[in-house]
Amino acid sequence: MQWPSVKYKKFAKYAGVAALALNVCAAYGLDDKRLWLPAKYNTYFLKLKDAALAAEALDRCVKVLSGTIDLEQGVPDHPMYRILCQQKSGRNYNEMVDGLTMETLTTQIIIELEPTPEELEIIRIAEEARIAMAREVRMAEQWQICNDALMSKVTLMAGVSVLTLVRPEPVEFTEELVSYLIDFDAKDMYGAALKYRSSCTSLVSGEVSVGIRRRVD
Structure with a gap:
């Protein structure tokens, strides 16, 4: 051999x-042949190539068709590169790339960071405040509904005087319903005082039930 x-x-x-x-x-x-620079900017070629690779790394850019420096948007000490990309659909678009950070500007890359303990505490406090506010709004709405329902039920009673003027804590508060007790007085046909306690339950479905019984102070 x-x-x-x-x-x-x-x-x-x-x-x-x-x-x-x-x-x-x-x-x-x-393909380096797809990248072009004016003669006086040839020293930027490697950076232009890095910019093209940054664009090509995007899911949106399936192929780099051409690339050059953008003299209108950049300056010598902070160049900007314009990379012509082809998408999966076949349509082309320009991806602008920061010449210093190599960050793609047309297509933003979202990086999800794990929140710090301090940020988690802020989130927890904000969520508790949101829940408390939602509870307060719902209690106020249901209190008004119960008052209106009670007034409709006692229209035939004489001398009605509501004693529970300030909204109390609900007797029951769940996702399905809110219940309140409302004390009021009335008078019989002879003008004698009558003491009553109303139990009102308002459901999320919109149904409201009002019960009235004698009150013993």
Whole structure:
């Protein structure tokens, strides 16, 4: 068996390097020929390539069609790059890339960070305040509903005087209902005082029930 000559070995070495370079370019999926810069900005080429790779890394950009420096939006010490991308739909769009941070500006990448203990405490306090406010609003609404329902029920009574003027704590408060007790006085046909206690239950369905019984102070 005859070994290759030194000249052939050198050729094989260079061919291997060239093949490796082609494999690297294929891995990136980016053709340098698609990137263009004015002659005086050639020193920005590597940064332009980084910008193109940043755009190509986006799910939205399936292929980089071209890329260049945007002289209108950038300045020499803070360049901006305009990368023309093709989307899965086949439509093209320009992805602007910050030349310093390599942040894609057209398509924002949302990074979800774990909240700190302090932030979790703020969230907890805010949620408790929201629940308390919702409870207060609901109690006020149901209190008014119960008052209106009671007044409708005692329209035929004489000398009605409601004693529970300030909203009390509900007797029962659940997701389905709110119940209140309302004390009031009335008079019989002879003008004698009558003492009553009303029990009102208001359901989330809108149904309201009012019961009245004699009150013993």
